[in-house]
Amino acid sequence: MQPDDLARVLAPKLGENLLGVEPFEGMAGRVRFRREAALDLFRAVRDDLSFAHLSMVGGIDWVDHREVFYVAWSDAARQYVLLSTDVPATDAHVETASVIWPSANWHERETWELVDITFDHHPDLRHLLTPEGYAFHPLLRSFKIHEPEELEVKTRHV
Amino acid sequence: MATQAAIPFVEIEALRVKEFIPAAKEALSSLIAEQGQAKVIRPMFNWAGRNSLFPLHWGLACCAIEFAAGFGARWDAERFGVVARSTPRQADLMIVNGTVTWKVAHKLITLYEQMAEPKWVIAMGNCATGGGPFRTAYSVVPGVDKLVPVDVYIAGCPPRPEAMLDGILKLEQLIRERKE
Amino acid sequence: MSEMWINMGPQHPMTHGLWNLRVRIDGEVVLDVDPEMGYLHRGIEKISEDRHYNEVVTLMDRTCYVAGLAWEHLYILASEQALHITPPERAEYIRMTCEEFQRLGSHIMWYAAFVNDIGLMSPFLYGMRDRDLVLDLFQSFTGARMTYEFMRVGGVRNDLPPTFTYQSRKVLDWLTERFREYDQLCLGSSIFHKRCDGLGVLKANDCIRHGVTGPMLRSAGVKRDLRKDRPYARYAAVDFDVAVADGADVTARYLVRMEEMRQSIRILRQTIDWLDHHPGPVMAEQLPRWLGAPYAPVGREGYLLKRNYAKGLGFSAVEEPHGEAQAYVVNEGSEHPYRVKFRSPIFANLSAARQYLVGYRVADIPPIMGSVDPCIGEVDR
Numbered sequence: 065m066q067p068d069d070l071a072r073v074l075a076p077k078l079g080e081n082l083l084g085v086e087p088f089e090g091m092a093g094r095v096r097f098r099r100e101a102a103l104d105l106f107r108a109v110r111d112d113l114s115f116a117h118l119s120m121v122g123g124i125d126w127v128d129h130r131e132v133f134y135v136a137w138s139d140a141a142r143q144y145v146l147l148s149t150d151v152p153a154t155d156a157h158v159e160t161a162s163v164i165w166p167s168a169n170w171h172e173r174e175t176w177e178l179v180d181i182t183f184d185h186h187p188d189l190r191h192l193l194t195p196e197g198y199a200f201h202p203l204l205r206s207f208k209i210h211e212p213e214e215l216e217v218k219t220r221h222v
Numbered sequence: 223m224a225t226q227a228a229i230p231f232v233e234i235e236a237l238r239v240k241e242f243i244p245a246a247k248e249a250l251s252s253l254i255a256e257q258g259q260a261k262v263i264r265p266m267f268n269w270a271g272r273n274s275l276f277p278l279h280w281g282l283a284c285c286a287i288e289f290a291a292g293f294g295a296r297w298d299a300e301r302f303g304v305v306a307r308s309t310p311r312q313a314d315l316m317i318v319n320g321t322v323t324w325k326v327a328h329k330l331i332t333l334y335e336q337m338a339e340p341k342w343v344i345a346m347g348n349c350a351t352g353g354g355p356f357r358t359a360y361s362v363v364p365g366v367d368k369l370v371p372v373d374v375y376i377a378g379c380p381p382r383p384e385a386m387l388d389g390i391l392k393l394e395q396l397i398r399e400r401k402e
Numbered sequence: 403m404s405e406m407w408i409n410m411g412p413q414h415p416m417t418h419g420l421w422n423l424r425v426r427i428d429g430e431v432v433l434d435v436d437p438e439m440g441y442l443h444r445g446i447e448k449i450s451e452d453r454h455y456n457e458v459v460t461l462m463d464r465t466c467y468v469a470g471l472a473w474e475h476l477y478i479l480a481s482e483q484a485l486h487i488t489p490p491e492r493a494e495y496i497r498m499t500c501e502e503f504q505r506l507g508s509h510i511m512w513y514a515a516f517v518n519d520i521g522l523m524s525p526f527l528y529g530m531r532d533r534d535l536v537l538d539l540f541q542s543f544t545g546a547r548m549t550y551e552f553m554r555v556g557g558v559r560n561d562l563p564p565t566f567t568y569q570s571r572k573v574l575d576w577l578t579e580r581f582r583e584y585d586q587l588c589l590g591s592s593i594f595h596k597r598c599d600g601l602g603v604l605k606a607n608d609c610i611r612h613g614v615t616g617p618m619l620r621s622a623g624v625k626r627d628l629r630k631d632r633p634y635a636r637y638a639a640v641d642f643d644v645a646v647a648d649g650a651d652v653t654a655r656y657l658v659r660m661e662e663m664r665q666s667i668r669i670l671r672q673t674i675d676w677l678d679h680h681p682g683p684v685m686a687e688q689l690p691r692w693l694g695a696p697y698a699p700v701g702r703e704g705y706l707l708k709r710n711y712a713k714g715l716g717f718s719a720v721e722e723p724h725g726e727a728q729a730y731v732v733n734e735g736s737e738h739p740y741r742v743k744f745r746s747p748i749f750a751n752l753s754a755a756r757q758y759l760v761g762y763r764v765a766d767i768p769p770i771m772g773s774v775d776p777c778i779g780e781v782d783r
Binding site: 090122203 | 440445447448449452610611613626631632715726730741745749750753754782783
């Protein structure tokens, strides 16, 4: 499957919410879309393009905006596809993909707690990897981790 | 190297089981009367404790795989009397083998408190010793000695099973010298 | 009401790693399941943003500690795509050899732990003995038993020693015999069948909906293997079959993993033959100076920080012993990756726990979780 095939199927469904389909080596293509059309896109990708398996949902913090990306696999075409949308940093939310692909559930929990992107209508959006009540979103660029101070270590040799 | 606390040796001549127990009791009390409790009872307890260290069956991260390999046929840890126990109530050694995160810290301290005295802790690997390669991470405790008192540190990432056995033997040496 | 939530973990002999399986039970029957992860969350993706591309390889070993070389391979493939670097052919064959030996090591470790959970204690010792032979081979060319730090962007760190092919053939012959013994011990035991047949069933469409991959998916009859469907390294050039079974239960997963081990031996014989007859470089020649400083024939003066190099995105997917792992590397033109994101197969397999644990008994949980083969380092990263 080539990027043109993806565009041909998705453009009628999304209209101007499809921002572009770029080639990506090793994949069917990279589909950039507006977050308003998220559910339409997911449905089209799963049903019309038969990418039945959602492997990965992740977030990237680009400081002024954040990016949510999805990777799905098609058994028929034996290819991956990359879907990516930008959300503004002040209003970082997007519709959940877990109603379309249940495998997105835990990935979205992790993306929320690490990159602070809220997934609307997610059935169970709570902490997964970080402790309950952890107040930070560690993978944001504004969250700095520091090098340790020098420590004086006393050892006892037996 | 360290002073050997000799276990007292007493010969008991008894031919029947019924005679053995009173004879042993009498021999032991006369020994304690002679040499004092510290020199008789403490070495016996130390000998028993160091030759039957029961670690908690617990694996945190990569060092746990080398811990498991140490119980395999090549590096048989059980020949030192080391048998992993599933519950902390039956364990007297906690080998912290892997990275300690803040999320597990409370559970680790709970497990430590559930173990009965006397108990020891071995920090196995660089992560348990001082945070290891993950020291700069936001979720990692820089060394398990921030949470529980550690008796022996084993360096390595991961330490080979021989290093783990060496650490256990060093702990046995420490127990041999135990005074109270 | 006799329903209650109990904790199986984080300290539990069954868990194979640091996680908590909360089960709601009514007597012995499991009604609901809520896995609690994150006890080993070490922030690897965050730390990697401060590390040089080659330094992240050390963290990949520790991400999945029983399958370290597979995860190194995963990350290196994505980085090479993001950095626009191609490794030489011999390096790719060495990486394939590493990955298949790692698959053997990981599956033997799975076998040892799995049968120990069911109650067969002696195959645990046989498994550890045989796994030590594979680790000896790793030690001969990487220097370490478990955390190898062997692969680099552009190739591998060093070539194999001259005795490697001879020693590895002996190990493969030994293992072929031993796998017959493993089958006798397990499949020949009626207790094993009583404990494992029909347990933990996860049918094919449920697997795909919940993102389950690897031996769990193949045990449900779906013939998906990334080494065949989307070949990476030189898997297109070697001959092997995909291990598939019907039944989708614990016994089927056992059969799939045993067959995968036999196919790995088949692949290894071919790659070792190739390596014997095709000497060559193991590191790419035209490495950029800043990347290659200690490992390529350029001087250290090329090792400068925070310059602007060509940007790129890299995506790789590897058929890791536990399933399909993926890496997405964002290269924004400096010596440190801007973002690395990993997808762990066991993350998805454990997220589907409600599907294959509910309805069974508490005593069935260890065999089922053993067949899922959890390795928590890669789930929590």
